[in-house]
Amino acid sequence: MSNQIPFVDYLVLGDHPHLVANECTACGARFFDRRNACAGCSGTEFRKADVATDGEIMSFTIVTFAAPGVPVPFVSAIVNCQGTSVRGNIINVEPSPESVTMGQKVTLATYPLGADENGVEAIGFGFQPA
Amino acid sequence: MSDDVWILGIYMTKFGKYPDRDTVDLAAEAVLAALKDGGVSMKDMGVLAAGCLMDAPGIAQRIQKQIGQTGIPAYNVSNACATGATALKTAIMTVKSGEADFGLAVGVEKLAGAGLLGGAGKSGKAGASWEPQGRFGEVMETEGRIGTSGMPGTFAQIGMEYLHTYGATDFDVFAKISEKNHFHSTLNPLAAYTKAMSLDQIKNDIMIAYPNTRPMCSANCDGAAAAVVVSDAKLKTLSLEQQRRAIKVSASVLTTDPYEEACQVLPNVNTLTRNAAKIAYERAGIGPEDLDLVELHDCFATAELVHYDNLMLCEEGGAVDFFESGATWRTGKTPVNVSGGLQSKGHPIAATGIANIWEICHHLRGEAGPRQIEGAKVGLAHVIGLGSACGIHVLERSGL
Numbered sequence: 001m002s003n004q005i006p007f008v009d010y011l012v013l014g015d016h017p018h019l020v021a022n023e024c025t026a027c028g029a030r031f032f033d034r035r036n037a038c039a040g041c042s043g044t045e046f047r048k049a050d051v052a053t054d055g056e057i058m059s060f061t062i063v064t065f066a067a068p069g070v071p072v073p074f075v076s077a078i079v080n081c082q083g084t085s086v087r088g089n090i091i092n093v094e095p096s097p098e099s100v101t102m103g104q105k106v107t108l109a110t111y112p113l114g115a116d117e118n119g120v121e122a123i124g125f126g127f128q129p130a
Numbered sequence: 131m132s133d134d135v136w137i138l139g140i141y142m143t144k145f146g147k148y149p150d151r152d153t154v155d156l157a158a159e160a161v162l163a164a165l166k167d168g169g170v171s172m173k174d175m176g177v178l179a180a181g182c183l184m185d186a187p188g189i190a191q192r193i194q195k196q197i198g199q200t201g202i203p204a205y206n207v208s209n210a211c212a213t214g215a216t217a218l219k220t221a222i223m224t225v226k227s228g229e230a231d232f233g234l235a236v237g238v239e240k241l242a243g244a245g246l247l248g249g250a251g252k253s254g255k256a257g258a259s260w261e262p263q264g265r266f267g268e269v270m271e272t273e274g275r276i277g278t279s280g281m282p283g284t285f286a287q288i289g290m291e292y293l294h295t296y297g298a299t300d301f302d303v304f305a306k307i308s309e310k311n312h313f314h315s316t317l318n319p320l321a322a323y324t325k326a327m328s329l330d331q332i333k334n335d336i337m338i339a340y341p342n343t344r345p346m347c348s349a350n351c352d353g354a355a356a357a358v359v360v361s362d363a364k365l366k367t368l369s370l371e372q373q374r375r376a377i378k379v380s381a382s383v384l385t386t387d388p389y390e391e392a393c394q395v396l397p398n399v400n401t402l403t404r405n406a407a408k409i410a411y412e413r414a415g416i417g418p419e420d421l422d423l424v425e426l427h428d429c430f431a432t433a434e435l436v437h438y439d440n441l442m443l444c445e446e447g448g449a450v451d452f453f454e455s456g457a458t459w460r461t462g463k464t465p466v467n468v469s470g471g472l473q474s475k476g477h478p479i480a481a482t483g484i485a486n487i488w489e490i491c492h493h494l495r496g497e498a499g500p501r502q503i504e505g506a507k508v509g510l511a512h513v514i515g516l517g518s519a520c521g522i523h524v525l526e527r528s529g530l
Contacts, residue, residue, distance in 0.1 A: 005260045007275065009267030031394060033265035040389040059294060059396065061286035062340040063278050067246055069271065076277035078287060078396045085392035087277040097301075097340055102294040113270065116259045122269050124276075 007113060007124040008032070016053075017110045017125065021084060023049035030084050053108035054130060055081035060102070062095050075100055079127050081108075091126035105130040134362040135222045136376040137525070138232070139168020142488040145322040145353035145476035147242040153185050153354075157193045157238040160356035160481075164234070168358040169372050172198030175358070176230020179205040179220035181213035181237045181480035184244075193236065202230075210515025211429065213237055214355065214483025215384070219521065221359050222382045231364040237485075238354035239478035245350070246280065282339035282347055282430060284516070287396055289432025290341070292439070296447040301341045303450050304431040305332045308346040308473055310459055311428060315470025317460075317501035322351040322476030346431035348477035355484035374530040377491045380414035380508075381524040386517075399433065399514050403440035406522040410510070411442075414524040418442045421464055422506035423493055425486035427514045428471040438466070441512060441522075465503055468493075483521055486511040494527040 006012070010019050010032045021030035026043035030051070037044045060077035063070075075090035077100070091109060093099045106127035113122040141163035143156055157180065165171055180190035190204035203224075209216040214237030221233030260269040273279060278287075289304055309329050315321040327345055335343040360368075365376055385406040387398050411417055418441060426441060428434035435449050443464050444452030452458070458466035469475045469489040472482065490509035492498045511523045 005262075005269060007269055008272070009262060029389065029391070033394075034267075039394065059287040059291035061278065061283045061290065061342075062337075063274070063280065063283045064340070065246065065282070065336070065338045066274060066278075066280060070274040072274065074274050074278075076283050076287065078277075078291065078392070083391075085395045087395045089275065089277055102290065113275070118259050120260055122260055 003119055004121050004123050007122050011123070011125050013110070013123055018053050018108060019051040019086060019125070021049045021051050022046040051084045051086065052082035055079040055086065055106060055127070057090070057100065057102060057104045057106060058085070060090065060100050062097065077127065079106055089126040090128070092128040132362045133226055135225050135379045136360050136362065136365050137357055137379060137487065137491055138360040138365065138372060138376050139164045139166070139170065139358040140356070140488045140491050141167055142320060142355035142481070142485040143353050144320045145351045145478060148240070148352045153182050153189065153238045153240050154192050154196050156240070156352060156354035157189065157236050157356070158197050160238065160354035161193060161197060161234065161236050164356035164358050168360070169369070170232060170358060172200055174232045175200065175202060175234045177203050177205070177221055177224040177233045179207050179217035179233070179235045181207040181209070181217045182239060183208060183210070183213055183479050184239060184241065189238065209519045210517050211427065211479050212384070212483055212513045212515035212519035212521045213480040214485070215513045215521025215523065216483065216519065218357055218484055218487065218523070219382050219384055222379055225359050225361050231361050233359045234356065235359070235484060236354065236356035237480035237483060239480045240352045241350040241478050242352045243350070246282070278339070280339070281516070282342050284397060285430035285433045286339040286342050288399055289430070289435055291396070292436045292449065296450070298450045302329070302333070303435060303453060304341050304346060305329055305343070307428070307434045307453060308332050308431040311467050311471040312345060312474045314460055314468050314501070315474035318470050318475060321470040321474055322349050323470070323474045342430050342432055346473060348429045348472035349474065351476035351478055353476060353478035353481045353485065355481045355488055357484050357487060370530070374528055375495050376528050377494050378526040378528065379523060380416060380526050381410035381522065383410045383413070383522045385409070385520045397516050397518055399518060400436060400440050402518055402520045403437060403512065403514060404442070406520045407441045410522040410524050416508055416524055420508050421510050423465045423468060423490065423503045423509045424512070425467055425469060425489050425509070426512040428467055428473055429477065431473065434466070434471070437512065441510065460501070460503065468501055468503060483513040486513065487523055487525065490525050494525060
């Protein structure tokens with residue numbers, strides 16, 4: 001595992017890859033970024049909370065036109081993972097309106113994004129049909 | 131006498147391409163014409179608020195240096211797509227506070243040929259070694275790998291989410307909204323684009339972010355708009371003609387998005403708009419059913435739909451039926467974006483929040499020519515900037 005690095009801090013690799021949120025201990029609001037305080041209640045104490053790896057698509061789009069360097073087309077979606085909303089790509093499907101549906105059940109999946117000069121492989125995440 | 135504030139003079143340049151003019155040229159045209167429209171001069175102004183998102187800071191002073199350095203306080207305002215509305219509100223607040231009798235607000239942008247805004251990428255290539263960066267600790271560009279934060283895709287998801295929430299499945303409604311706005315623009319000589327487009331043309335154009343095709347996205351262009359505001363007391367000392375053409379600002383409201391689950395994952399443009407609308411209707415003593423026309427922030431066709439609901443033009447969840455009833459066409463019950471909207475009139479970002487006020491004023495004054503909404507007495511102008519900021523102004527004709 002030492003030759004892998006998660007694409008983002010909130011992706012936990014290993015036998016059971018999953019996302020981990022900063023959860024406000026006062027109000028339960030969950031965030032994926034480094035926090036100064038809670039946007040909901042201004043509380044300053046957080047605990048790590050594992051996010052469910054299964055969810056359903058609440059919204060999606062297929063981006064076919066983007067800034068240079070951004071690989072298109074890709075399916076972007078908002079996935080409700082048992083109450084926690086997550087943004088991510090829908091992967092392992094054709095990027096077409098026929099292949100993705102609102103309310104579709106999906107599950108977290110990881111995939112390699114390439115290695116650096118030291119041979120460390122970056123691992124990204126997305127959601128694929130359950 | 132009251133603490134009402136009035137729009138005395140207002141102007142928008144034609145939106146389009148101005149390769150030979152800079153932002154100060156366009157802003158100067160708008161300001162000088164707005165002053166003339168109001169029958170006043172720079173010497174009368176007690177405050178200036180100016181916005182231009184893409185320029186270096188200091189647009190207000192650069193404008194002053196070209197048209198009048200009178201030493202008044204100047205505010206350089208930046209609030210995403212709500213910049214123009216924020217500049218106007220700044221001038222209104224100053225007049226309302228009693229610090230000035232007259233205030234001036236201007237927004238200007240040069241965006242022709244700017245291409246896609248937002249979500250621009252860092253390199254996605256591996257370096258010597260991965261180094262987590264930023265608040266998410268990402269090792270490379272997230273755009274396209276963790277969904278999208280680009281504008282077309284973000285607003286596409288906002289529209290799709292609305293349909294999903296209320297059980298609608300026909301995505302053609304978005305293209306039909308675009309068809310309406312492109313048709314409306316045929317009557318607006320100041321619009322950047324004035325061609326009607328058929329539903330098929332719109333749907334078969336270049337796809338940007340499903341379901342938004344290119345004509346369903348706001349049109350990048352150059353333009354400026356400016357407004358002069360005046361206190362109620364001062365207005366009463368001016369000519370009858372100035373008083374007759376003055377437009378009352380019945381509400382000037384600015385909100386940001388309150389925290390809700392998911393709002394940092396997909397921007398929530400709904401709650402802050404609904405909050406602003408509630409405050410605006412209450413302050414104005416006017417309900418959505420009283421509105422003769424609305425200019426709302428159709429940065430994408432998918433955005434216009436959700437704002438029918440957010441502005442309470444229809445019942446909750448009823449935006450699709452409301453649109454399909456024909457209500458928002460210029461011949462309908464509540465005409466929306468008779469200017470052509472951002473999709474066809476264009477969206478020079480910082481100018482937009484004053485240009486939509488100009489459109490409403492034009493109708494309330496009965497000066498809108500072939501696209502006049504007959505007998506218009508009350509209108510509402512709405513903008514939203516991602517981040518987020520929402521500006522709503524409710525406007526009424528003088529009745530003189």
